Amino acid sequence: DAGVIQSPRHEVTEMGQEVTLRCKPISGHNSLFWYRQTMMRGLELLIYFNNNVPIDDSGMPEDRFSAKMPNASFSTLKIQPSEPRDSAVYFCASSLAPGTGEDEQFFGPGTRLTVL
Amino acid sequence: AQTVTQSQPEMSVQEAETVTLSCTYDTSESDYYLFWYKQPPSRQMILVIRQEAYKQQNATENRFSVNFQKAAKSFSLKISDSQLGDAAMYFCAYRSARGAQKLVFGQGTRLTINP
Numbered sequence: 001d002a003g004v005i006q007s008p009r010h011e012v013t014e015m016g017q018e019v020t021l022r023c024k025p026i027s028g029h030n031s032l033f034w035y036r037q038t039m040m041r042g043l044e045l046l047i048y049f050n051n052n053v054p055i056d057d058s059g060m061p062e063d064r065f066s067a068k069m070p071n072a073s074f075s076t077l078k079i080q081p082s083e084p085r086d087s088a089v090y091f092c093a094s095s096l097a098p099g100t101g102e103d104e105q106f107f108g109p110g111t112r113l114t115v116l
Numbered sequence: 117a118q119t120v121t122q123s124q125p126e127m128s129v130q131e132a133e134t135v136t137l138s139c140t141y142d143t144s145e146s147d148y149y150l151f152w153y154k155q156p157p158s159r160q161m162i163l164v165i166r167q168e169a170y171k172q173q174n175a176t177e178n179r180f181s182v183n184f185q186k187a188a189k190s191f192s193l194k195i196s197d198s199q200l201g202d203a204a205m206y207f208c209a210y211r212s213a214r215g216a217q218k219l220v221f222g223q224g225t226r227l228t229i230n231p
């Protein structure tokens with residue numbers, strides 16, 4: 001199994017530009033999570049999906065952030081327009097449905113975003 | 117809301133020795149899961165060990181074991197026979213067993229292994 005795949009691994013952009021981060025979950029996983037890691041705030045959940053449906057987006061910081069999951073094998077996190085304070089590592093994670101007993105979250109390698 | 121606290125920003129241990137990382141949490145729920153994740157310099161988040169709150173027996177995975185004290189809301193990680201490859205950031209995390217699936221993380225502890 002290839003694990004959770006994220007692209008790009010690194011992204012450097014200028015303030016005001018649109019940024020799109022991509023994630024492919026592990027095949028067969030029903031839940032997908034987007035986390036952000038910063039020095040100031042640590043690791044925090046932005047949004048998660050169950051069966052492609054957004055369940056909890058209370059962690060999305062502002063309307064500049066949006067996430068989609070058009071199918072079971074692909075999700076995007078978009079920032080438009082980007083700001084320097086969005087600089088962080090963005091992780092995607094996936095898991096089986098809750099209650100299956102094997103529902104640990106497996107993380108992708110992360111995307112390091114730098115907004116100049 | 118649940119919170120997780122790791123009071124040790126940094127720890128160090130001699131290779132082959134034992135080290136314990138501390139974690140406390142706050143919740144009003146009775147059914148939940150606790151995890152320790154390892155983040156090496158590669159940045160990859162790796163699950164080390166998992167504990168179900170309803171289980172009294174402490175979880176063990178090879179050289180890694182936990183001391184789960186539910187009443188005290190404490191969940192420490194013990195690493196035995198420390199190896200150079202154990203050097204990493206370690207994060208304690210909480211997840212509800214019902215409802216919200218999100219992981220709530222502590223601030224992390226940076227573990228250094230001295231050869």
